[in-house]
Every structure is written in C-alpha cells, then in structure tokens.
Amino acid sequence: MILGAHEGIAGGVSRAFERAEQDTAKSIQIFVRNPRGWASKPFEPDEVERFRSEARRTRMPLAAHSIYLANHAAADPELREKSWSTLADELARCEQLGIASLVFHPGSNADVEGGLKLVAEGIERAIDAVKGKARLLIEITAGQGKSLGWRFEHVAAIREAVPGQARRRVGVCFDTCHAFAAGYDLSTTEGYERTFRDFDGVIGLDHLSAFHLNDCKKALGCRVDRHEHIGDGALGLTPFRLLVNDRRFAELPAFLETEMRFRENLDVLRSLLR
Numbered sequence: 001m002i003l004g005a006h007e008g009i010a011g012g013v014s015r016a017f018e019r020a021e022q023d024t025a026k027s028i029q030i031f032v033r034n035p036r037g038w039a040s041k042p043f044e045p046d047e048v049e050r051f052r053s054e055a056r057r058t059r060m061p062l063a064a065h066s067i068y069l070a071n072h073a074a075a076d077p078e079l080r081e082k083s084w085s086t087l088a089d090e091l092a093r094c095e096q097l098g099i100a101s102l103v104f105h106p107g108s109n110a111d112v113e114g115g116l117k118l119v120a121e122g123i124e125r126a127i128d129a130v131k132g133k134a135r136l137l138i139e140i141t142a143g144q145g146k147s148l149g150w151r152f153e154h155v156a157a158i159r160e161a162v163p164g165q166a167r168r169r170v171g172v173c174f175d176t177c178h179a180f181a182a183g184y185d186l187s188t189t190e191g192y193e194r195t196f197r198d199f200d201g202v203i204g205l206d207h208l209s210a211f212h213l214n215d216c217k218k219a220l221g222c223r224v225d226r227h228e229h230i231g232d233g234a235l236g237l238t239p240f241r242l243l244v245n246d247r248r249f250a251e252l253p254a255f256l257e258t259e260m261r262f263r264e265n266l267d268v269l270r271s272l273l274r
C-alpha cells in the first residue's frame with residue numbers, strides 16, 4: 001500500500017503537498033471544492049500550475065474526495081440534479097489537476113433498487129460530460145440511515161448499471177471503518193479473508209482502486225460512521241497488519257481520514273510492515 005492521508009487545502013490545493021510531506025504521507029487525497037457548501041470558485045490558472053508542478057516533484061498518487069452534501073440517489077430531483085452536476089464538476093477539476101480518481105459516497109434513498117439506478121445515472125452523466133482518464137470510485141459506506149453502498153451488492157449493482165464504455169472509469173474505494181460498521185468483520189484473520197473473498201466474489205478485486213484506513217469508534221455492525229485512530233478502535237491492529245502486508249494491495253493508495261495525528265498513525269501502520 002502507498003500510505004497517505006486526506007490533507008487540507010487551506011491556502012490553495014497545492015498546499016496539500018507540503019502538509020503531506022510533514023506528515024510523511026506518500027499519497028494524498030484532497031477536496032477539490034469547498035466541502036461545506038455548494039458554491040465553489042474555479043481554480044486560478046497559476047494555482048493549477050503550482051499543483052501540477054508539486055505533483056511532478058513529489059510523484060505522489062493523488063485522489064480527490066467528493067463533498068458530503070451531495071446525494072446522487074436523492075428522491076428529490078432538485079437535490080439530485082445539484083449533486084450530479086457537482087460530481088461532474090469535481091471530476092472536471094480532477095482532470096484539470098491531473099488527479100487520478102474521485103472518491104464519492106453513493107447517497108441515500110429509502111428505495112434501494114431505484115436509488116442504486118439513480119447513482120449509476122449520475123456516474124454516467126459525469127463521465128460523459130468529462131472526457132479524459134480521471135475515474136470515479138464508489139466508496140463502501142457505513143450504512144447510516146438510508147445510505148446506500150454499505151453492501152458489496154449495492155456497489156456491484158451501481159457499477160453494473162453503468163454502460164460498458166463508461167464503466168471502465170468506475171472503481172471502488174474500501175473504507176475499513178465503514179465496512180466494519182456495515183457489518184463486515186475484518187477484525188480477525190479469518191474475518192479479513194472472508195471479507196475480501198466476499199468482495200472479490202461480488203464486486204471483483206480488480207475494481208478495488210483505493211483504501212481509506214480508519215479504525216472504528218463503534219462496534220461491528222453499528223451502521224455509524226465514526227473514525228478512530230489506527231489501533232485505538234473496535235478494529236484494532238490485526239486488519240491493518242494484514243492490509244499493509246497484503247501483496248494484492250501493494251500498489252494501491254491508502255488514505256488516513258482520522259483528521260489529525262496523521263504522522264503518528266502512519267508510524268503505527270509502518271510499524272506493522274513485515
């Protein structure tokens with residue numbers, strides 16, 4: 001795994017690189033819009049240039065995370081439309097900055113089947129609107145409320161509903177906290193193996209493109225999204241020891257989202273390497 005973190009963009013997106021270096025991160029995830037609102041200004045051309053030159057200098061694998069306000073499965077057409085166009089805008093920003101992938105949460109809808117189809121439609125729209133290489137990664141969610149994406153079957157159904165050509169640009173991001181909260185017990189060696197066997201059978205490990213490494217504050221199956229520092233939560237160190245040493249995932253970026261103490265958490269992860 002290429003261990004990194006979700007870095008802040010205060011002062012401009014290009015500032016994420018120096019923060020990552022201070023944290024000893026080797027890969028970076030950022031927001032490409034203001035995560036707390038719908039409005040966002042386009043990038044200044046010199047900021048794009050600075051970002052690209054930092055990316056060339058550091059050669060770190062890059063990902064973006066979509067804003068949390070979006071609901072791509074929303075029953076309300078106005079919210080859905082706003083969410084879909086935001087996703088397309090974020091994908092365009094990734095293309096502009098040279099960021100390989102955009103991670104997003106599918107959204108929520110009481111009608112699971114209908115909701116999953118809407119997410120696929122939003123994905124197809126974004127990919128059709130933004131020519132290029134940047135990919136969309138569906139994140140496994142904790143399944144809070146009516147959120148979709150907490151079963152591997154949901155994620156597979158979304159991917160499969162995207163037409164073939166566009167589907168090649170759709171991958172998956174595995175969040176350790178979310179999967180555990182959703183009921184996938186990866187806290188033991190046996191549970192870890194079962195979880196990824198299950199993932200492979202339902203989605204296919206080929207489509208796994210990134211990880212979010214977070215411990216989980218609450219118990220298995222709690223369906224609540226509360227991140228904890230690595231080793232301090234209900235997951236413990238076992239799954240992280242297995243992950244960092246799993247050769248299947250050696251080339252994949254893995255981002256901490258513990259919001260602070262990145263360096264400390266990265267030290268813990270590196271101490272687990274065999």
Ligand SMILES: [Zn+2]
Nearest residue numbers: 139175212257
């Ligand atoms: Zn995550």
Ligand SMILES: [Zn+2]
Nearest residue numbers: 178225226227
């Ligand atoms: Zn989360």
